[in-house]
Amino acid sequence: MSIINSFPEPKINCPFEDVYAPSDDTYLIIDYFSECINETYFDGLDIKNIKNILDMGTGSGIIALFMREVKKKIVKFSPQIFASDILENAIKCAKLNESSNNLEKNITFIHSDLFLKFPANLKSSFNVIIFNPPYLPSLKHNKNERVKKGIDNSWNGGEKGFEIFIEFISQVNSFLDSNQKFYIYYISSSAVNINKLIDQVENYGFKNTVLKKKHIFFEDIILNRLEKY
Numbered sequence: 001m002s003i004i005n006s007f008p009e010p011k012i013n014c015p016f017e018d019v020y021a022p023s024d025d026t027y028l029i030i031d032y033f034s035e036c037i038n039e040t041y042f043d044g045l046d047i048k049n050i051k052n053i054l055d056m057g058t059g060s061g062i063i064a065l066f067m068r069e070v071k072k073k074i075v076k077f078s079p080q081i082f083a084s085d086i087l088e089n090a091i092k093c094a095k096l097n098e099s100s101n102n103l104e105k106n107i108t109f110i111h112s113d114l115f116l117k118f119p120a121n122l123k124s125s126f127n128v129i130i131f132n133p134p135y136l137p138s139l140k141h142n143k144n145e146r147v148k149k150g151i152d153n154s155w156n157g158g159e160k161g162f163e164i165f166i167e168f169i170s171q172v173n174s175f176l177d178s179n180q181k182f183y184i185y186y187i188s189s190s191a192v193n194i195n196k197l198i199d200q201v202e203n204y205g206f207k208n209t210v211l212k213k214k215h216i217f218f219e220d221i222i223l224n225r226l227e228k229y
């Protein structure tokens with residue numbers, strides 16, 4: 001899989017067995033951004049107005065590092081980039097990849113279950129949030145077993161497959177900069193009840209747009225964008 005525009009592809013090492021190595025879903029996101037970011041616009045948003053970007057569930061760090069590469073190439077694009085993950089090893093891995101790509105330390109990493117550990121000064125600050133969440137239904141769901149192990153965090157979205165994402169949606173509002181237009185990008189899968197997922201997202205006041213789809217093995221993976229009505 002390759003990045004199709006002229007932004008350099010970060011080189012990613014993933015030496016931790018519990019950290020998600022970039023895959024088709026990751027590249028669906030990166031390829032979309034490669035197509036829709038230019039000197040003036042970030043997917044139609046004025047590029048100068050993007051102050052804070054968050055890569056939620058950063059894993060190896062690839063999406064945050066890609067944004068860092070874009071920032072190096074486009075002068076008017078100067079956001080602060082944040083990357084967070086529930087897994088400590090993901091934060092370690094992403095920091096290693098930041099160093100090995102010879103990028104000066106510029107990304108702010110936050111080890112957190114969704115927004116739990118985010119400092120209050122990040123409230124109302126994000127113009128763009130990207131979340132490639134765990135989006136598959138758990139095979140065997142034990143209601144008493146809330147704590148997931150290692151790599152499960154990368155795929156297990158809960159019994160229906162979208163509980164983690166809906167939890168994210170329930171927390172995200174206060175971190176969005178609602179003084180101007182913002183976008184949330186996320187991946188979903190046809191392996192879940194998509195209509196139910198979108199209904200729930202819309203109940204939180206978001207409009208869902210499907211941007212790209214890719215068929216892989218038993219499912220379609222779907223890149224979506226949310227904005228406020």
Ligand SMILES: C[S@@+](CC[C@H](N)C(=O)[O-])C[C@H]1O[C@@H](n2cnc3c(N)ncnc32)[C@H](O)[C@@H]1O
Pocket residue numbers: 020021022023025026056057058059060061062063084085086087090112113114132133134153154155164
């Ligand atoms: C499918 S992987 C995506 C990794 C990377 N962003 C990519 O696209 O290659 C999902 C990521 O979300 C993280 N994650 C799962 N639950 C989370 C939560 N509650 N809070 C923060 N991160 C979470 C996982 O640890 C994992 O790194």
